[in-house]
Amino acid sequence: MKGRTVWYALFVLIVALTVGACARSGQQAAPPAAQPAPPAGQPAAAVPDLGGREIKIGSDTTYPPFESVNETTKEIEGFDIDLMNEICKRANCKAKFITTAWDGIFVALAQGQFDAVVSGVTITDERKKTIDFSEAYLRYGQVVLVRSDESAIVGVDSLTGKNVGVQTGTTNDEKASALQKEGKVGGIKRYETFALAVKALMNKDIDAVIIDSYAADGFMNVNPGKLKKVGEPFTSEALGIALKQGDPALKQAFDAALQQIKSDGTLDGLYQEWFVKRAPGK
Amino acid sequence: MGANAGRGRLLPVWIERVPWWGLVLIILGLLASVRIAASPIYRHTLVFLWDGVLLTLHLTLAAYTLALVIGLVAGLMRLSKNPVVYTISTLYVEVVRGVPLLVLLIYIAFVAAPLISEAMAGAARSLGLHSLAASITAVIRSDLNRAIIGLAIGYGAYLAEIYRAGIESIPKGQMEAARSLGMSYVLAMRFIILPQALRVVLPPLGNDFIALLKDSALASAIAVPELTQAGRLLSARTFRAFETYNMVALLYLMMTLIGSLGVRALERWAKAGR
Numbered sequence: 288m289k290g291r292t293v294w295y296a297l298f299v300l301i302v303a304l305t306v307g308a309c310a311r312s313g314q315q316a317a318p319p320a321a322q323p324a325p326p327a328g329q330p331a332a333a334v335p336d337l338g339g340r341e342i343k344i345g346s347d348t349t350y351p352p353f354e355s356v357n358e359t360t361k362e363i364e365g366f367d368i369d370l371m372n373e374i375c376k377r378a379n380c381k382a383k384f385i386t387t388a389w390d391g392i393f394v395a396l397a398q399g400q401f402d403a404v405v406s407g408v409t410i411t412d413e414r415k416k417t418i419d420f421s422e423a424y425l426r427y428g429q430v431v432l433v434r435s436d437e438s439a440i441v442g443v444d445s446l447t448g449k450n451v452g453v454q455t456g457t458t459n460d461e462k463a464s465a466l467q468k469e470g471k472v473g474g475i476k477r478y479e480t481f482a483l484a485v486k487a488l489m490n491k492d493i494d495a496v497i498i499d500s501y502a503a504d505g506f507m508n509v510n511p512g513k514l515k516k517v518g519e520p521f522t523s524e525a526l527g528i529a530l531k532q533g534d535p536a537l538k539q540a541f542d543a544a545l546q547q548i549k550s551d552g553t554l555d556g557l558y559q560e561w562f563v564k565r566a567p568g569k
Numbered sequence: 570m571g572a573n574a575g576r577g578r579l580l581p582v583w584i585e586r587v588p589w590w591g592l593v594l595i596i597l598g599l600l601a602s603v604r605i606a607a608s609p610i611y612r613h614t615l616v617f618l619w620d621g622v623l624l625t626l627h628l629t630l631a632a633y634t635l636a637l638v639i640g641l642v643a644g645l646m647r648l649s650k651n652p653v654v655y656t657i658s659t660l661y662v663e664v665v666r667g668v669p670l671l672v673l674l675i676y677i678a679f680v681a682a683p684l685i686s687e688a689m690a691g692a693a694r695s696l697g698l699h700s701l702a703a704s705i706t707a708v709i710r711s712d713l714n715r716a717i718i719g720l721a722i723g724y725g726a727y728l729a730e731i732y733r734a735g736i737e738s739i740p741k742g743q744m745e746a747a748r749s750l751g752m753s754y755v756l757a758m759r760f761i762i763l764p765q766a767l768r769v770v771l772p773p774l775g776n777d778f779i780a781l782l783k784d785s786a787l788a789s790a791i792a793v794p795e796l797t798q799a800g801r802l803l804s805a806r807t808f809r810a811f812e813t814y815n816m817v818a819l820l821y822l823m824m825t826l827i828g829s830l831g832v833r834a835l836e837r838w839a840k841a842g843r
Contacts, residue, residue, distance in 0.1 A: 390801050394810045417808045455798065456805025476712065476792040477802065483679065487792070490683040492712070 334543040335536065337380040344371060344382055345401035347389040349480040351505035352561045353407040354384070366561035367405045370424060373548055373557070378540040390455060390479065393418055396531055403537070404529040407499065409458040414529070421528035421541040424554065428520020429462055432496040432503045434488060435515045440495055442518020448473040449494040452484035459497045462522060481506070489513055507567040594826065601819060614803065614816045621799030622820055628716055628795055629782045635721035636781070640728025647733045658729065665726035671787045674719040678791035682709045716788035724781050728774065735770035736762055768839040775832030779825050796820060
């Protein structure tokens with residue numbers, strides 16, 4: 288008993304010292320100085336060669352049609368995957384997608400666990416403080432997703448007093464929180480993935496899901512006849528490739544490759560493939 | 570004490586008696602509060618997380634109380650000589666112990682609760698049990714209640730085994746003596762066996778309370794905005810994972826340490842009667 292007390296005290300002391308040390312190092316760890324922005328990619332500029340470099344890409348692969356795991360092949364597939372493969376074809380790199388949880392994905396990126404995060408990431412000023420972004424590759428708006436038999440909710444303005452589901456820490460979560468502050472949303476339920484939020488919607492646990500328009504289409508395809516979008520998109524945002532700060536070579540190569548993909552029609556092709564051909568009801 | 574009497578002592582008795590670990594904790598706590606009071610970031614973090622702390626306590630206390638009842642019933646059933654009763658309780662304990670708590674919670678929230686809601690709607694239509702069906706549906710509609718039920722079912726299985734072991738640790742002669750004095754099985758269990766078994770099971774029951782408090786973090790997966798989810802939300806919004814999770818860990822640690830102080834007090838109380 289007595290011997291154990293001493294060990295207990297020792298353990299607590301070690302914890303105390305560790306916490307103290309961490310707290311100090313935390314103060315010192317100022318965010319690295321922002322890299323000078325590389326010159327904007329000129330049209331038809333040559334894409335820098337990354338020399339076959341393997342790019343580790345973190346992605347929350349529960350987000351069709353951007354990225355999801357194919358039921359039969361168990362491979363990760365989607366618009367983002369095809370896009371990265373096109374980029375790497377031009378910049379001579381190898382895209383390696385790693386499935387990870389959305390929660391903490393940017394912290395992992397900032398700490399260097401990945402070289403990039405491609406997961407339908409919205410470019411925001413808040414995020415730009417800790418991570419870099421490539422040029423935008425897709426514009427979209429947020430929409431309201433409801434069960435197909437819903438009649439009371441016809442758009443974002445009819446959510447007063449309703450329970451809304453989102454994925455924790457997304458821009459949709461931020462938008463829902465802002466709407467709640469204005470009294471335009473009843474309650475917010477936060478799920479680890481949009482897949483769970485949509486499941487809760489179909490289980491009637493919540494009344495609506497606030498989600499990016501293309502992802503709404505994706506979930507409508509996965510659950511045919513059970514869901515519908517209501518109202519017009521009520522935000523205008525852009526998706527980009529999130530990059531670790533301080534890797535100008537990667538940003539230059541990705542931006543130049545994106546320029547090329549946009550100007551030669553490849554991006555349009557991918558768009559047709561993933562968002563038009565597979566639009567709900569087709 | 571007695572066991573240590575023959576051992577050569579390195580330090581005077583009074584030094585060993587001082588609860589040094591408690592002193593270290595108090596000093597640590599003071600240092601932490603100074604840091605929190607001095608830093609606006611930590612202050613803001615604490616304010617943001619506070620509702621989560623309250624919800625974690627609510628969730629833990631409610632789930633533990635329910636688990637104590639479920640555990641006692643299942644534990645007594647495990648001791649039953651009736652094969653049906655024994656089989657039902659053993660099935661419950663083995664199934665629940667064999668499934669990760671996280672899976673159990675997700676299962677209850679996304680599979681079982683919706684199915685039960687549907688079944689209740691059916692019962693209201695065909696059997697006319699409108700008020701009962703409505704109240705059950707209302708209870709399992711809330712995510713918090715689903716988390717409470719899930720954690721209670723999970724921990725009920727662990728507690729059942731603790732109760733069973735505690736009751737089995739009381740010598741058979743006690744029950745036999747009570748029965749020979751004319752007490753019924755229920756009476757003997759209530760007044761002879763359970764009071765003695767309670768002493769044995771108190772420390773492990775206390776440990777499971779602390780374990781349940783920590784496992785309540787799993788409820789964040791089923792949309793309950795308890796402490797862990799509040800932390801995730803804050804770190805996603807502010808990108809200050811460092812301060813946020815420091816504070817989350819500190820708050821959990823404070824709750825569990827207060828809990829373990831309580832468990833130590835219980836242990837002392839249980840030993841005192843020996």
